[in-house]
Amino acid sequence: MQITFWGTRGSIPAPGFRTARFGGNTPCVQVTTAAGTSLILDAGTGARELGTQLLEEYPAGMKGHILLSHTHWDHIQGFPFFGPAFHEGFEFTLHAPAGGERSLGEALAGQMQYTYFPVNLEQLQAKIACLDLQEGDFNVEEVRVRTQYMNHPGLTLGYRLECGGVSVVYSTDHEPFDTRLYPHNVSEGLIEAMLHEGDRRHAHFLQGADLVIHDAQYTAEEYEHKRNWGHSPVEYAVAVAVAAGVKKLALFHHDPSHDDITLAGMELDATLLAQSWGADLEVVSAREGQTIQLRELARPVRTTRPLRTPFQAALHSARILIIGDDKPVRDVLINALRDDGHTLMMAHNGHEGLDLAGSVYPDLILLDLETAEPNGMDVVRVLRANADPRLRDVTVVLLTDSDEEAQVSEGFAAGATDYMFKPVTPAQLRTRVRTWLERVAAGKQD
Numbered sequence: 001m002q003i004t005f006w007g008t009r010g011s012i013p014a015p016g017f018r019t020a021r022f023g024g025n026t027p028c029v030q031v032t033t034a035a036g037t038s039l040i041l042d043a044g045t046g047a048r049e050l051g052t053q054l055l056e057e058y059p060a061g062m063k064g065h066i067l068l069s070h071t072h073w074d075h076i077q078g079f080p081f082f083g084p085a086f087h088e089g090f091e092f093t094l095h096a097p098a099g100g101e102r103s104l105g106e107a108l109a110g111q112m113q114y115t116y117f118p119v120n121l122e123q124l125q126a127k128i129a130c131l132d133l134q135e136g137d138f139n140v141e142e143v144r145v146r147t148q149y150m151n152h153p154g155l156t157l158g159y160r161l162e163c164g165g166v167s168v169v170y171s172t173d174h175e176p177f178d179t180r181l182y183p184h185n186v187s188e189g190l191i192e193a194m195l196h197e198g199d200r201r202h203a204h205f206l207q208g209a210d211l212v213i214h215d216a217q218y219t220a221e222e223y224e225h226k227r228n229w230g231h232s233p234v235e236y237a238v239a240v241a242v243a244a245g246v247k248k249l250a251l252f253h254h255d256p257s258h259d260d261i262t263l264a265g266m267e268l269d270a271t272l273l274a275q276s277w278g279a280d281l282e283v284v285s286a287r288e289g290q291t292i293q294l295r296e297l298a299r300p301v302r303t304t305r306p307l308r309t310p311f312q313a314a315l316h317s318a319r320i321l322i323i324g325d326d327k328p329v330r331d332v333l334i335n336a337l338r339d340d341g342h343t344l345m346m347a348h349n350g351h352e353g354l355d356l357a358g359s360v361y362p363d364l365i366l367l368d369l370e371t372a373e374p375n376g377m378d379v380v381r382v383l384r385a386n387a388d389p390r391l392r393d394v395t396v397v398l399l400t401d402s403d404e405e406a407q408v409s410e411g412f413a414a415g416a417t418d419y420m421f422k423p424v425t426p427a428q429l430r431t432r433v434r435t436w437l438e439r440v441a442a443g444k445q446d
Contacts, residue, residue: 001166001294003211004030007046008286010172010217010231010253011074018259023288025049026074027172027253029213033163034296037141038064041159041170041213046288047078054084061089061126065140068096069172070156071107079108080117090126097155098132099434105130133157134438148205149435150174151198152230153427160205164296169205169212169246172253175229176236177202178419179403189277191243195408196419199240206244210294213286214241216251219266228425238270242279249274250286318342318437319360323353323379324368329399329422333366336426337433350374354382361390364436369400369411376400377414384415395436399424 007025015024026044040050043066054062062084069075084090096104108130109121121128135157137146146160151174158171177198186193191203206212217231234251241249251270254263267285274281284290322333325348334344345360347353350373357365365383369376376398386392397418398411411419420432 001034001161001163001168001296002030002032003168003213003292003294004032004050005046005250005286005288005290006030006050007042007044007078008252008254008288009044009074009256010215012256013045013074014254014256021260021287022254022263022285025288026077027069028078029170031161031168033141033143035142037143037163038062039140039143039161040064040066042067042069042075042172043079043082044074044076045078045081048081048083051081051083051085054090055087058084058090061087061091063091064093066092066094067145067159067170068094068104069150069158069170070097070152070154071100071102071104072154072173073111075173076108076111080112080119085124085126085128086119088125091129092126093129093131095131095133097149097157098134099155099438103130104132134442136442146205148201149438150230151177151202151432153228153425153431154230155431155434156230158205160209165298166294166296167209167211168294169209169214171202171206171212172215173230174202174215175223175227175232178408179227179421180405181236181239183405183409189243189279194243195405197412198418203240203244206240206246208244209246211248211250211292212241212244212246213250213252215253216266216270217253217255222255228428234266234270235273238273238281238283242274242277242281246281248282248284248292250284250292252286254285318363319345320433321345321347321353321357321360321362321365323347323350323365323376324371324399325349326368326370329368332424332426333429336424336429340430340434350376350379353379357383357391357394358388362394363440364395364397364433366397366399366433369398369402369407377410380411380414380416395440397432397436 007028008023009026013024025046027042028044028046029041031039112121135147144162147157150156150158156173161168178196194200214237215232216234216237218233220233220235223233263285270283320342347356367376383391395417398416399420401422403421
């Protein structure tokens with residue numbers, strides 16, 4: 001398996017002599033198997049140069065797959081300049097997360113309207129198919145693809161590619177779920193010791209991979225001022241890779257303000273950090289034009305695994321119960337969710353919330369931990385002890401002002417599904433809610 005980086009920068013292209021070593025193009029990574037299957041991860045501005053090479057290598061055309069992490073502009077802005085899309089004989093299936101404000105086809109067509117671009121999507125000569133995805137797994141030829149939602153403002157998927165006994169994980173546009181990865185009295189390196197279930201789930205997604213391409217946009221100091229922006233500090237990328245037993249880590253989605261000297265320093269710091277933990281982890285900063293070879297050790301098996309049908313109806317008609325007596329917090333939640341078509345129900349205290357939950361059976365509960373009569377923690381305990389599985393298994397997202405370690409641990413021990421720290425941003429809240437509704441809907445299908 002060959003992995004080539006055509007774009008490694010995040011947020012916006014950053015060309016110039018200060019970024020010549022690591023590159024200035026936005027995300028685009030090409031994965032080619034020993035059997036010749038071609039997968040392209042994201043279509044930032046790096047896709048332009050990749051397209052030029054594909055036209056030279058396959059003048060009569062080819063088939064390929066483009067796996068988009070999401071449709072934020074820096075991950076699709078190269079598609080209108082992707083040369084093979086303008087030539088007959090080329091066929092591409094584009095994959096992206098379902099459940100956004102627009103379908104994948106609408107998002108791509110939107111940036112190619114005549115207001116912004118001289119050629120619209122319908123004028124492309126290549127055969128283009130769009131496929132909306134959710135969490136799960138499927139096959140592209142001999143490659144097994146597993147998807148998982150990242151923690152980002154906007155539904156975003158990470159991709160785990162497995163073929164011939166080797167595995168590559170593409171995990172960009174993701175940030176920690178908690179301000180701390182581990183409790184203060186626990187040593188780094190154990191997945192199950194991580195404080196937040198979201199970080200444990202993320203580490204399991206990376207576990208044992210030969211190569212992880214991971215968001216590492218910020219230093220620890222920068223991240224203090226950019227939480228909830230959807231990107232990771234380098235230290236987090238190293239810590240989860242070490243815990244997951246990853247063999248090689250490529251730091252990715254470089255901040256546009258970071259020049260080559262800065263990125264080289266971040267690479268060195270990351271390497272020293274991994275060594276200080278005694279980890280056998282190779283760390284590199286992804287570099288435009290860089291190629292990594294992974295030797296496939298087994299003959300791949302070509303199978304067909306059907307894709308799930310996205311649960312659009314579930315995303316737009318869920319029953320969401322909001323429990324809390326803090327009006328400003330309730331107003332933020334209502335304003336963030338009301339345009340998504342959900343049925344929103346309010347309870348001002350714990351007793352009202354439990355009574356209402358028992359009568360309407362919500363799909364998801366947003367529970368302010370500081371609510372009274374009884375408090376949020378006791379509400380969770382009562383729900384989890386209920387004999388009715390519709391209440392006992394309901395998704396409960398706790399909202400709290402406090403990020404105290406003991407409280408977070410107590411909340412998960414009581415049975416909370418997820419934890420969010422106030423103040424939450426509308427984009428962050430909508431994405432987290434949609435993620436859990438997707439998982440609930442997928443569970444019902446199973």
